[in-house]
Amino acid sequence: MGNTPSDHTSSDNTGTLDEALERLHASGPEHGGWLSNHAPMAVEALVRHGQAPAVHHWLDGYRHKLEDMPETSARVTADNWREALGDHRRVADWTEYFLRETGERPWREVLAEWWPRLLPGIAAGATHPVIRVGHSVRTLLAGEETAPRVAELAHGLGYWAARHQPLxxxxxxxxxxxxxxxxxxxxxxxxxxxxxxxxxxxxxxxxxxxxxxxxxxxxxxxxxxxxxxxxxxxxxxxxxxxxxxxxxxxxxxxxxxxxxxxxxxxxxxxxxxxxxxxxxxxxxxxxxxxxxxxxxxxxxxxxxxxxxxxxxxxxxxxxxxxxxxxxxxxxxxxxxxxxxxxxxxx
Structure with missing residues (x-):
């Protein structure tokens, strides 16, 4: 395939991507019911392809589609995660779980543990959760593992776990x-x-x-x-x-x-x-x-x-x-x- 994961994201010294992700992490992964929040994926692609100066203006135009992250309800743990898997009402609980996990362990370790658990539900959320994870991992592999970039992986995994539904x-x-x-x-x-x-x-x-x-x-x-x-x-x-x-x-x-x-x-x-x-x-x-x-x-x-x-x-x-x-x-x-x-x- 044409490009390698070394292009613009790894050389982004403007801080634009991290700023955009921090701005977005107060928002939930969906809006209007089942519609996905595409902003984290789109801004990653914009920055990667040299369009960082356009990111905040693009986000301003997307702002009307953003909704606050729902409230948490109950803590997801290593013991009870199976009963919470696929419960879209617990997306905030799942996000908090992965924020804790990626804060305590290397993100690759968390990803390797959860990828096979989530993979059967790859089509859930119209495939947007796995796409969001893919954009996040590309960024982490290509450049500095900053806190907003690791948090973005947690948000993507949390969305996938909440919407998980096998074919x-x-x-x-x-x-x-x-x-x-x-x-x-x-x-x-x-x-x-x-x-x-x-x-x-x-x-x-x-x-x-x-x-x-x-x-x-x-x-x-x-x-x-x-x-x-x-x-x-x-x-x-x-x-x-x-x-x-x-x-x-x-x-x-x-x-x-x-x-x-x-x-x-x-x-x-x-x-x-x-x-x-x-x-x-x-x-x-x-x-x-x-x-x-x-x-x-x-x-x-x-x-x-x-x-x-x-x-x-x-x-x-x-x-x-x-x-x-x-x-x-x-x-x-x-x-x-x-x-x-x-x-x-x-």
Whole structure:
């Protein structure tokens, strides 16, 4: 894939990212009921791609979507966490738990313990919790492990634990030869009139992909990279089906890919399998029946991200960030497609 985790975030000496995260940590992970707070993810992407001067202005425009963090109700502990898992009313309790854990232990240790516990619920919250964790881990791996950046991981993990909900049991379909072929073979859910929870409840079967990779973590990572590329490319031809929601078919597995270097290698294969389930679930829930043509980006990666930042839509910013990770011509065309399809802010 195109970019490495060494770019702008690691050399951000302005303090903008930490300021933005501190500003955001008084807010909850959702607003208006089930809608996710995308600001922590978007500002991380903006800073990473050289748009730090625009961050606070962008946050000012996003402020109306922020709601205060809910009140805590009961302490989550090592003994009672199972009964609290998946209880969205306890998001503040979960956040406090992970703030304590990351304050007392190295963040990698906390992540390695909780990642396999949370992974079965990867599609929960429309995949936003795992995406938020992926942005956080990328920052921690790329630069200084400041208190706001570690706290952001705690907020992401807390959100994931509170919204945790596994997918239904799925029947395996015929194996697919590639990630692109697997996405093409995902059967759509029968009724696409409801919200994502209604749609995910209808899932019944996925193609078998990527097959058996449990004995080779590097192969698992290669397959996951293939999936991110295929899902990003697919947006160029299928993003019109639901331009906002279909970005997650790419950004969710990319969040997992960004997290792999911080995880024990024994977790790479199950992480790839879960990432496939998340990408396939979004594709089944929102993918259109027909592809449409797309045009070349006609711009550099830097120019495209500047356009996404000026466009202002949080999903567009995050998808363009993923497209730049892939970095090839089709991915850049997909980024342009997201800029064209999603309504701009302002």
């Amino acid at each position: 239904p049991a799925l029947t395996p379909l015929a194996p697919a030869r590639s990630a692109a072929a697997a996405l093409d073979a995902v059967p759509p859910v029968p009724d696409q009139s409801g919200g994502i929870r209604d749609r995910l409840a209808q899932l019944s079967a996925f193609p078998v992909w990527p097959g058996e990779v449990t004995g080779d973590p590097d192969q698992a990572r290669a397959r996951l990279t293939e999936l991110v590329t295929a899902a990003t490319h697919r947006y160029a031809t299928h993003g019109h089906g639901e331009p906002v929601m279909l970005v997650h078919a790419a950004t969710a597995p990319n969040a997992v890919l960004r997290t792999l270097p911080a995880l024990p290698r024994t977790l790479w294969a199950p992480s790839t399998a879960a990432a496939w389930a998340a990408s396939a679930a979004v594709t089944a829930a929102y993918g259109p029946a027909e592809a449409t043509p797309y045009r070349p980006a006609g711009a550099s990666a830097e120019e495209l991200f500047a356009r996404a930042a000026a466009h202002g839509d949080d999903h567009t910013i995050k998808f363009t960030d993923t497209a730049l990770d892939v970095g090839d011509a089709t991915a850049l065309a997909a980024a342009l497609r997201s800029i064209e399809l999603n309504p701009p802010v302002g």
